[in-house]
Amino acid sequence: MAEISLSNINKVYGDSFHAIHDLSFDIRDGEFMVFVGPSGCGKSTALRMIAGLENITSGTLTIGGEVVNAVDPKDRDIAMVFQSYALYPHKTVRENIAFPLRMAKIDKTEIGRRVEEAARILELSQHLDRKPGNLSGGQRQRVAMGRAIVRKPKAFLMDEPLSNLDAKLRVQMRAEIAGLQRELGVTTIYVTHDQVEAMTMGDRVAVMKAGVLQQVASPHDLYSRPDNVFVAAFIGSPSMNLYEATLDGNRLTLGKDGFEVPAQVFESRPSLRGSTNRKIIVGIRPENMDDAAIHPASAEISAPATLVEVLGAEDIVHLNIDAPWVDAGDPDAVTEIGEDRSAVARFSPKSTIRPGDIARVAIEAEELHFFDPDTRASIW
């Protein structure tokens, strides 16, 4: 077990492509840290640099207090689980799990004992003599986990280990991996592009975009106190709705509608006073909007509904809000065909709003988020 510390880490490929910019943060001993971000944001590159599979262009990486920039992957004492699992197809499950121990020249009886133990934890005992080719996706994933845990390494690195599994199995394995990590207490870095995985598994989550770290915080803080527009939109599903608005005294004007911002918002965000009488980016989470006919609120706007998705527990209502839409800069964000700038709200299932209706939308104004339109940073 060990603390991992990154200090001003840069990665430049060739002499042109700058993949990682000045990445700095510490991962505490025993912590479950998740790197999340859209594809191409550098999260896997960062992980591979910690593993030693990629050279570090500049900066310092320490594991357990020791600078390891120039240390070979084999000498870093960290285990890695790959997206494709990378099991050795010619070896049995037993040999796969035993391989890192054999490379470490551990005594044969000890290897046998540890392999059996890992297999028992991962419920692989019956499959030890089979080849990976004869296992299901979930079982292969467990073998990959087994190969990592059997070594009792200083840290686990996991590169999108669940992305090849079907949705149901993914949810199950998500809980199992998180549980296993807590049980073993080994420092873990987990890379994913799935913000739900990030939020449910990580003690802390590092959000990255285009090689730049956006924010490191606990899942709860990321959700409730995003540092900037990108984090605000990336965390949460459906995404936060972001629009340009004007703050005039206490009154927020959003398109043709307007409402009073409660005094408590100005208390919790003192800098917001400095943004009055000018343009501002306002963020509204879908769950902070509801049908005013069912849950009336002091802040209300009206907008035509373009699409209603009935999910049973809630209705996802797409609204055409008449205000300048703000692009959060997520390259993976799905834009709806034709209606790519609509807002998304989670209405009570009792709502009778149908496509084409003008919806009266109640907004929980105390839950609004505000961002500077120039720096795109949160206003606190």
Added chain:
Amino acid sequence: MTDVYQRDIGKVMINAFALLLVLSYALPYVYLLMTSLKPAADVQQIPPRFFPETISLENFNTVLGTATLPKAFLNSLVVAILTTVLSLVLAVPAAYVATQYRRPITVLFLLFALITRMVPAVSLGVPLFQLLKTLGLLDTTTGLVLAHTSTAVPLALLLMAAFFEGIPKELEDAARMDGCTRFQAFAKIILPVMKSGIAITALFSFITSWNEFLYALLLTSESAKTAPIVIAEYNSVYGLAWGPMTASAILYSLPVIIVTLVLQKQIIGGLTFGAVKG
């Protein structure tokens, strides 16, 4: 019903055509076999017969009784084995690096390997002769092995590159994380995974050398002479010794046929590898 009937007719036609094709390819070889089994006196019978009247091993006894052919066989075997080993030693690591560490220069490297296959062998024969003469390696096993390796390596390189394309880069990464050096990862994980690919490449390299005629003719004269040359020499100024020639040719073709039959599945699997797996 008619659909099924038509489909059956189609199947029969395709099979009949395939059979015809196989027969037309096999016919010269079958005739070679039949001729080798005829008694010496019947070989040049006019009009010629396809099947021997009596089966005789006389021709086989004749060629195996001489010192020339067994020695040429041994030369062929030694040259082919050494060529195979040398080609694999050079081509397998080179193909791995060229495919797994893709850079503009590695792409160029594979392209150049392909170009050497496009040059007519005869145009390389003369410079090779000069080279080996300078090195004092004319009519030596070493010289011929080097010449054969020069043609076998590009083929082995391209075959192995195709096989390596099919394995994920993460396999080496995983081995390195598990405590291997780069070389150990290659030796302990990558090579065993590529076993069948290497076997196919070995077979093709072996056959390339075993069947090679031109360089053997140009670069050897007496002591390093291989079997194809000896077989060709039955056609001499004293006439064409059909019996011993056909018997030698049959004996010489046997190893290749046996190995091909045994490894049939792997060869076809190897040739289509990557095409299906993507």
